[in-house]
Amino acid sequence: MEVGKVIYNILFNDSTVTGITTKIKPLFYPDPARHNPETVTPSIIYEVNNTSTTDVKAQASPVDVYQVLVTSLEDDYNSAVVLSKAIKNALDQYSGTNSGLSVDSIYFIDSDDNFIQNIHEGQSGIFVIEQMYRIRIKN
Numbered sequence: 001m002e003v004g005k006v007i008y009n010i011l012f013n014d015s016t017v018t019g020i021t022t023k024i025k026p027l028f029y030p031d032p033a034r035h036n037p038e039t040v041t042p043s044i045i046y047e048v049n050n051t052s053t054t055d056v057k058a059q060a061s062p063v064d065v066y067q068v069l070v071t072s073l074e075d076d077y078n079s080a081v082v083l084s085k086a087i088k089n090a091l092d093q094y095s096g097t098n099s100g101l102s103v104d105s106i107y108f109i110d111s112d113d114n115f116i117q118n119i120h121e122g123q124s125g126i127f128v129i130e131q132m133y134r135i136r137i138k139n
Contacts (some may be wrong), residue, residue: 002100003048003068003101004048004068005098005099006098006099007068007070007091007100008046010090011044011070011087012024014086014089016089017086020079020082020086021044023044024043024044024046025043025046026042026045026047031113038062041126042075042079043073044072044073045071046070046089047125048067049068050066050067051066061139062138063104063136063137063138063139064132064136064139065136065137066135066137067133067135069111070130070133071082073127076127076128080128081129084111084129087102087131091108092108092133102138103135103137105136106136109131109133110131111131112130113130114127114128114129115127115128
């Protein structure tokens with residue numbers, strides 16, 4: 001499924017999110033030890049972690065459920081919180097047709113704060129907030 005396109009489109013079309021960053025990428029982010037912080041932050045990374053189907057005898061699953069991790073990266077903690085709130089406001093409780101898929105619902109599950117130590121002179125590191133969402137797609 002193309003759930004990643006749904007996440008990208010929702011975030012890229014949200015003016016609060018794109019007012020902070022248009023760096024919205026799938027799966028990975030640059031290693032901060034190999035890139036200058038200003039090329040990494042602010043940014044958003046998303047990845048589909050898990051997929052499950054609804055078992056129905058003798059027919060295709062009517063609903064597929066995905067878990068998606070959405071990560072915000074910023075230079076300071078307060079900015080990371082602002083970006084993560086913008087992401088949550090854009091995604092949580094979303095439903096509708098997007099990228100040709102019928103999105104039944106997107107639900108916020110959990111959040112985790114992290115810090116990536118940066119080896120660049122004058123930089124303390126990158127603040128990371130990871131958010132987990134459950135997305136239900138009707139087939």
